[in-house]
Amino acid sequence: MAKIIVLTSGKGGVGKTTSAAAIAAGLALRGKRTVVIDFDVGLRNLDLIMGCERRVVFDLINVINGDAKLNQALIKDKRNDNLYIFPTSQTRDKDALRRDGVERVLDELKEDFDYIICDSPAGIEHGAITALYFADSAIIVTNPEVSSVRDSDRIIGILASKSRRAEHNLEPVDAHLLLTRYSLERVKKGEMLSVEDVNEILSIPLLGVIPESESVLRASNTGTPIVFDPESPAGRAYVDAVARFLGEQREMRFVKPERRSLFRTLLGRA
């Protein structure tokens, strides 16, 4: 039975889509059949981050409305056979994302996949609520910054009260914290909330810390999920986060100053 994971944050621009792409690709690299769905109706972007924008023919709303079959809308990733992308529509009609339709689509996907990743839009409106409603697990993408932490707290509350699991008194959605755009340098200077600070405030299990990294912009420029770049510190951090999600123990990287070899220091590389 497939597991439905929502990536959500409340606040926009914290790295939900980047993280959804990275985690989906990371799960696929681990041999899990994974589909990543864009729930941001009207502001489609997952296709660009995944590098398949020119292959979009049908979308989520077409399938919900019965205008296309599921396998007509799913885009198979060219880099990994286990990975599929389900783009959203550019329609401005937000109500097109009907909950019963979404449920039908998810039920159908469950038969074929191990993991269904839902990339939520920002905010706490209809789209965001629909994206999190059916989730079994949630990954709360948070920046070490006051407005992001506050919005994450709000979303954790919504998961606990408005999700399907909450409404049906099932086991609650298990929420994990993914701290992105982390700068150890600024934390050391006392300019940025530390991972311990955020963890203490939100008190949900920590899935990973993704360092602020130039490689993330380079990856989005070329439409490559960051885990496909083995050189990237952010990519390695996502690979670790995926391993932890699958139940492995991995020490957190990039949260303590790493010992740099003299060679690297001389080369000036991080």
Added chain:
Amino acid sequence: MRLLDFLFPERRNTAGIAKDRLKIVLAHERANRDAPDFLPALQKDLLEVVGRYVEVRSDMLRVNVGKSGDTSLLEINLEIDGAKVKPVRNGAAPPLPKTAPAPRLDLSGPAPWVKPT
């Protein structure tokens, strides 16, 4: 001293300030998160009724929904210490101003703040 300040400017730990502010605002927001939507209206009605007898301000009233063990509680705290008592004629307060009748309460189901089990 000046030179030292210039060479080693004192950095304020702004992350600490951020953490403290977040803790305070979130404690407040979490307390109100599960509040039923009717609380503000109930608060207004209570003030109106009590206001017929005693002069009360809105900040004197605190209405909360909480839990005590297995029991859901509607907790109403009204502080009237030092409040001015209004004159009562023939044992009755002046009538409420005429307003539209309140919607009938549906008492058949459980109270709206009680989670179905």
